[in-house]
Amino acid sequence: MSMFCYQCQEAARNEGCTTQGVCGKSPEVAALQDLLIWVLKGLSYYGVRARELGVSLPEADLFVAEALFATITNANFDPERISELVMQALQYRDELRVRFEEVYHEACGSSYDRPLPEIATWRPDEDATAAMVQKGWVVGILADANLDADRRSLRELLVYGLKGLAAYLDHAYVLGFSDDDLLAFLQQGLWAAADDDASADDLLRMVMKCGEMGVQGMALLDRANTETYGNPEPTWVNISVKEGPGILVSGHDLRDLDELLQQTAGTGVNVYTHGEMLPANAYPAFKKYPHFVGNYGGSWWHQREEFEAFGGAILMTTNCIVKPKRSYWDRIFTTGMAGWPGVQHIADRVNGAQKDFAPVIAAALAGEFPRPLEEGKLPIGFAHTAVLSVADQVVEAIQSGAIKRFVVMAGCDGRQRARGYYTELAGALPEDSVILTAGCAKYRYNKLELGAIGGVPRVLDAGQCNDSYSLVVIAKALAEALGVDDINDLPIAYDIAWYEQKAVIVLLALLSLGVKNIRLGPTLPAFLSPNVLDVLVDKFNIQPIGTVEEDLAAITG
Numbered sequence: 001m002s003m004f005c006y007q008c009q010e011a012a013r014n015e016g017c018t019t020q021g022v023c024g025k026s027p028e029v030a031a032l033q034d035l036l037i038w039v040l041k042g043l044s045y046y047g048v049r050a051r052e053l054g055v056s057l058p059e060a061d062l063f064v065a066e067a068l069f070a071t072i073t074n075a076n077f078d079p080e081r082i083s084e085l086v087m088q089a090l091q092y093r094d095e096l097r098v099r100f101e102e103v104y105h106e107a108c109g110s111s112y113d114r115p116l117p118e119i120a121t122w123r124p125d126e127d128a129t130a131a132m133v134q135k136g137w138v139v140g141i142l143a144d145a146n147l148d149a150d151r152r153s154l155r156e157l158l159v160y161g162l163k164g165l166a167a168y169l170d171h172a173y174v175l176g177f178s179d180d181d182l183l184a185f186l187q188q189g190l191w192a193a194a195d196d197d198a199s200a201d202d203l204l205r206m207v208m209k210c211g212e213m214g215v216q217g218m219a220l221l222d223r224a225n226t227e228t229y230g231n232p233e234p235t236w237v238n239i240s241v242k243e244g245p246g247i248l249v250s251g252h253d254l255r256d257l258d259e260l261l262q263q264t265a266g267t268g269v270n271v272y273t274h275g276e277m278l279p280a281n282a283y284p285a286f287k288k289y290p291h292f293v294g295n296y297g298g299s300w301w302h303q304r305e306e307f308e309a310f311g312g313a314i315l316m317t318t319n320c321i322v323k324p325k326r327s328y329w330d331r332i333f334t335t336g337m338a339g340w341p342g343v344q345h346i347a348d349r350v351n352g353a354q355k356d357f358a359p360v361i362a363a364a365l366a367g368e369f370p371r372p373l374e375e376g377k378l379p380i381g382f383a384h385t386a387v388l389s390v391a392d393q394v395v396e397a398i399q400s401g402a403i404k405r406f407v408v409m410a411g412c413d414g415r416q417r418a419r420g421y422y423t424e425l426a427g428a429l430p431e432d433s434v435i436l437t438a439g440c441a442k443y444r445y446n447k448l449e450l451g452a453i454g455g456v457p458r459v460l461d462a463g464q465c466n467d468s469y470s471l472v473v474i475a476k477a478l479a480e481a482l483g484v485d486d487i488n489d490l491p492i493a494y495d496i497a498w499y500e501q502k503a504v505i506v507l508l509a510l511l512s513l514g515v516k517n518i519r520l521g522p523t524l525p526a527f528l529s530p531n532v533l534d535v536l537v538d539k540f541n542i543q544p545i546g547t548v549e550e551d552l553a554a555i556t557g
Contacts, residue, residue, distance in 0.1 A: 003030035004142050006526040007160055008073040009414055009499045014523050023074050024323045031136030032082040032129070033071045037159065038139040039089040040064055041194035042119030044187035046096035051184055053103045060092035061183040062173060068166035068186065070337040073500035074300065075319035078339035083129040090123060119194060153529035154203035155193040157504070160527070161210040162189045164505030167252075167318070168217045168466050170337070174255045177224035185213045204535065211512030214505040218469035222383075225254060230284035231385040232463060236377040237281040238294030241370040242270050247360055248296055248310050248370075250274040250303065251317030252464055253336055254283070259354045260315065261289045269364045272296040274306070275320055276440050279463035282381030297373060299413035299443040307332065311368030313360045315346075319500070331363040378446055382460035384473035390456065395481045397454050398491065404432040405491045406478075407555060410468050411506070412499030413440040418522035422497055424548045426450070426459075430556060434458050436474065439465035439506075441497040468506045472513065487515060493555045494518040495545065498525070511540055521545030 006016035008023060017023075021030060043060065050056065067085045070076040097120070104112045124131045141156060169182055192198050192206045226232075247269055249257050257273075257280055264271055270293045273280050278295045286292055297306035300320035307314050307328050314332040321340055324332050335346035335355060346355050387394070397403040407429060409422060426435060426445035435445070435458060442461055450458040462470035479487055496507065496518055504525075510518065517540075524533065524544050536542045545551060 002027035004140055005030050006141070007156070007163075007501060009412070009523060009525070010416065011526045014526050016526055025077060026079075028079050028129075028133050029077055029082060031133045031140070032079055032086065033136075034140035035132055035136035036067055036071060036082060036086050036089065037190075038119055038136075038194075039086055039093065039122075040067055041190045042117070042122070043089055043093035043096060044190040045117065045120045045194070046093060046100045047184075047187040048191045050096055050100040050103065051187075053100070053107055055099050055103050056180075056184070057092065057096055057099065060096060061180070061187070062170075062178075063088060063092055064186050064190070065166040065169045065173070065183060066337060068163045069170050069318075070339075072163050072167060072319045072502070074321055075337055076339040077321070077323075078341045079129055079133075080341070081339050083132055086132055093120070117194070148200075149529040150200050150531045151198075151203060153527055153532045154200060154207060156527045157525075157532070158189055158193050158203060158207050158210055160501040160504040161207065161214065161508045162186055162193075163501040164503070165210065165214050165217045167502055168214075168221045168505070171253060171466065172217075172221040172224040174253065175224040175228045177220055177227075179216065179220050182213055182217055182220065185209070207508065208512055210505070211508030211510075214509035215469070215472065215512060217505070218466055218472075218509065221466050222469045225283075226385070229254060229258070229286065232279065232282035232381040232383045233284060234379065234386050235282040235287075235381040237278065237380055238377055239296070239373075240294070240375045241272075241296065241372045242293045244268055244270050244369060245364045245367060246270045246272055246296075246310065246312035246370045247364045248272050248274050248307070248312060248314045249277050249280075249317065250300070250314065251320055251336075251338065252276050252466070253317035254280060256315070256317040256335060256355065257286070260357050260360070261286060261292055263354070263357050264291060264361055265289065267361060267365070269312075269361055270370075272310075272370070274303070274314075275300045276464045277317075278378075279380055279461070279467065282383075282463070295378065296370060299440040301413065301415045306373065309371045309373060311370050313363035313367060315357070315360050331367050333360050333363070374447075376447075379457050379459070380461045380463070382457070383462045383467055384470040384477070387460060387462075387470070387474050388477055391477060391481060393454065394456060395478070397456065398478075398482065402432060402453050403434055403456070403491075404430070405493060405555065406434050406436050408436045408471055408492060408494045408496065409441060409445070410436070410438040410462075410465070410471060411441040411497040411503045412465065413443050413497065414499045414522075416522055419444060419497065421522060421545060421548055422495075423448070425495065425552060428548060428552050431458075433556075434460060436460050436462065436471050436492075438462040438468045438471060439497075439503070444497075465502045465506060468509070472509070487513065488517065495551065495555070496520050497522065511536075515540070517541045517543070519543055519545045519551060
């Protein structure tokens with residue numbers, strides 16, 4: 001096989017992509033990403049040991065988060081940039097090695113002479129992408145033919161959870177919020193996933209620890225977003241277009257949007273959100289910009305048609321890019337950890353200065369005006385602060401029977417036809433049901449006319465996938481208000497859609513909180529071995545989605 005990757009829900013045949021990624025990832029990029037993860041494990045070998053002796057390298061800690069983020073599905077497809085990350089990882093690894101050996105000698109009076117694994121010493125013969133690709137082919141997921149399926153499954157589950165956690169930590173960091181313990185855990189987890197002495201039980205404990213860290217990571221990012229831009233407010237978002245040139249901002253990074261809004265003020269360019277950026281319209285700090293005019297289109301997998309129709313410039317701030325069409329190749333830009341070979345990239349900030357979005361603005365002014373796709377408005381902004389502000393109203397509705405149940409339908413959207421299940425289920429839920437959502441899964445039903453219950457919309461959109469933390473806060477507040485000791489005794493059903501690794505960390509976070517009876521779809525992860533799946537079923541009663549009729553009966557029953 002030319003490659004092997006099964007980290008996303010759309011893995012070929014629900015087994016793994018072996019010739020070309022369904023996402024568009026080439027075998028070359030797959031090999032480079034495998035190599036990057038392998039080298040990060042080598043960096044973590046020293047990072048973990050150095051930290052035990054009181055030594056850390058903060059710039060390396062942050063780099064690990066950024067590099068993991070670059071390997072998330074649909075984030076970075078540029079082999080040259082992945083190669084640069086590999087070389088930077090090797091540089092940090094070797095710097096950590098020197099520091100560790102110095103401190104070890106001072107503490108122990110002798111040199112560190114234990115046998116070193118290859119990941120702690122390997123360097124390419126030349127700084128060439130081709131040499132790295134060759135190495136990447138032999139250090140990937142299936143490299144160790146003698147590794148049993150369950151430990152491989154747990155290793156990958158852990159790594160994918162770490163990737164999701166890393167994305168949230170990077171978003172928080174760019175807003176000036178960080179947590180050394182969470183950054184340290186990334187390296188602890190990476191080394192655990194490489195340690196041949198780690199048993200299946202050891203790995204399972206680390207996977208559950210990853211879920212706990214996920215809750216903390218989401219809480220950190222929630223604080224970063226709300227302290228920087230205010231608490232999201234219930235908002236009706238325009239989904240039609242305005243006259244004039246436009247920039248469409250997709251991805252997840254709020255600081256990129258913030259700086260773009262500042263730089264486009266007074267230029268005559270309107271700014272729209274797309275995909276996971278939709279929730280940005282609910283933040284008070286962004287509402288002061290009259291040229292921030294609403295949302296355009298739907299979830300990530302519609303982008304080739306929607307970007308073509310938009311006519312203006314497009315900015316991809318994070319993951320969710322798919323191969324651009326030639327019709328908009330000269331007006332799409334990436335930034336941050338996102339990348340596509342040949343697509344114009346906006347460089348990172350230097351010495352605290354803003355990114356320079358002048359090329360994006362110029363492309364917008366030279367482009368066509370957006371073509372309307374739809375008309376109307378969408379309700380958003382129901383994060384935990386907004387919902388808890390009407391908690392008494394919600395509790396009263398529950399106690400009166402007006403609201404009989406909540407259904408958490410958070411997570412990711414995707415291309416597979418089976419995801420029509422979520423649209424059908426949302427439309428079939430009784431009128432006494434309220435949907436709690438976060439992530440782009442909402443696009444399967446957020447434009448349905450489901451109405452409200454006593455002024456409470458039947459779709460409460462908490463925001464991006466990372467805003468799933470709000471759903472945890474809401475559930476805990478409901479448990480306290482209703483006098484319920486076990487969160488599983490609340491009138492809440494969980495029907496989660498997943499696609500990529502940020503959904504994995506959300507799932508692990510829910511499991512770490514003891515949430516049971518989660519339905520997961522449209523398919524169960526290919527990286528779960530039968531025995532690992534049995535453990536999750538036994539402990540948490542995770543189950544695949546069924547038919548709409550079967551699951552509706554179970555939810556309402």
